[in-house]
Amino acid sequence: MRKFVAGVLQLLKEARGNALWDFAKWLYRNATVIAAVIATLITGAVGWIRQLPLPILIVLALVVGVIAYFVIRRIARYADSKSISVGIPVECGPNVKGSVVKTKGFTFYRARIQPSGNEQFPNLIARVHSIKRDGVEMHLDEVLRIKYHPGDGSAPCARKDDPAFLDVVYVTPEAVATLHVLFWPPGMENWNFESGHNYQLDVAILSDEISRRCEFEFVWTGDTDTSSCRLISDGSQKSPPLTECGRLKVSYEGDSLDCMWPVTFKSKGSQATWKGMIARLRVDSETKSNILACKAVIISLEKNAKTVISGVQLPLLFTPADNPGSDTKTINYGQTEYLEVLWISDSGDTEIKTDFPFAFSNHKQLDRLSTYSLHVAFSVDNSITAIIVNAEYKNDTWRLSIIRAARLST
Known part of the structure; x- marks a missing residue:
């Protein structure tokens, strides 16, 4: 009986906004007229049924019972399919x-x-x-x-x-x-x-x-x-899906120029230039509301599957990184922001784009013969979204991939 009631409630809930719900509202508005018609029909049906022979009445009762049984069973199955259950909340x-x-x-x-x-x-x-x-x-x-x-x-x-x-x-x-x-x-x-x-x-x-x-x-x-x-x-x-949690979505596409962003730096007061690329993560809002005060920090670093840095919070910066306060960004719906992760120079030198404490400064630059995993925590609305950015030098270029930290095994 509980499943039957739960199924009916689920049907009514899902009917909102569609034709079935509109029909239910029409029934409510015309309840008086409909009740009178139903009462007349019932009175006529009762009078007609009384005139039927007993064997036919028995058969009719059995048919109605069978139909009711299958209707109740169907609704109960519907409730099961919707996982309607009473459990520990x-x-x-x-x-x-x-x-x-x-x-x-x-x-x-x-x-x-x-x-x-x-x-x-x-x-x-x-x-x-x-x-x-x-x-x-x-x-x-x-x-x-x-x-x-x-x-x-x-x-x-x-x-x-x-x-x-x-x-x-x-x-x-x-x-x-x-x-x-x-x-x-x-x-x-x-x-x-x-x-x-x-x-x-x-x-x-x-x-x-x-x-x-x-x-x-x-x-x-x-x-x-x-x-x-x-x-x-x-x-x-x-x-949530791999790198989505709540309203935040983080993605990366190595073949796209917005993720592998060509950059030329010029020194002040001289003609010296440095050319290279910045590997950036796309950060988007998944809902039609903006995400305020989004931050990202590296909380640990693995080299060749061994932890070499932990217990830290090394801030990553959003583009443009030279702007004051670029460690915090408002993610507006429909507008992608970019988090800068690696600097890859044309000379081949590659480093993580954050300031390392002196004790860990030797890990700032990446070695082509090693693989790396950057554990990054995004802070949004007092909640934490953790991802892992894997970096590997392969086929003459650095390749990045993202996985959600709690789902490494999937």
Whole structure:
């Protein structure tokens, strides 16, 4: 019966704005006349049915019952096809109330569990089944149980006006990010999240006789102001495409002049010139609204699949990079902006277009015999979109490709 009602509600919802919805409004406006006609028809039908022999009445009742059965079954199947289900409602992200809590130097990244109706989800527990770092499966000896607020190991009950909060990740005052586990199993070493990496956590959230499998993405830059934790899949929600997240789209096309941009620099006061190309990423708004204060920073660098820089925030600049404030850009709908990543000179020298600290300055210039992965975090509306820019010298040119950091394995 629940599926039948859900299917009817879904049909009415999808009917908005089309002919079926217009017909329903017409029925409502003419309800009095229609009710009178229906009453007359029913009265006539009842009188006609009373005159029928009993065997025919039995056959007629069976036919009506069979038709009703198939109609109800069809609507129930429709409800199933639309994935209409009553499950544990889970939210997590920078814009979710109570999802990020900072207190006494600690930062908690939490998932909010709050039903919208009168349902209750008692005895909540959560188990981490697997963790991926930059898309690569990490080895877990055992399934880990993580805590709910207030962190005493209790199994709370989530209600409409009394949500429960799951501590997915917490950060200590010493900037150490870790799982808020109930306990570490004997023989299993405690470990922490390393900055400059993106983690994907497969978590099962369970209540009495019901459960939901969730995937959380934790982007850890080493700084709680630029890191984020969000729900990317909960069994009914689909993850965004590769390099799209929310309203932001990042793309690259190596054969296009706007992405491999020819440039000639001239020195001031002399005739010296430098010719080359700037490898740039396209940055667009996917919706008809503008994206304010978009920033991008390199949070880690890999060389030949080994991390050589981490725990940093090296800003990348938007074109024109020599303008003041070019580290921040408003992305207007319908107008592509460009983020400058590499400078490739005609002489063959190639370097990353950002200022490196002295300790890492030897990694600014790229070696043709090596492959590189730049982990870039875009900051928009207090949320983080992480991508990986791969760079490889092949067929006498540098080739770039983009993948979404949390989906390396797809």
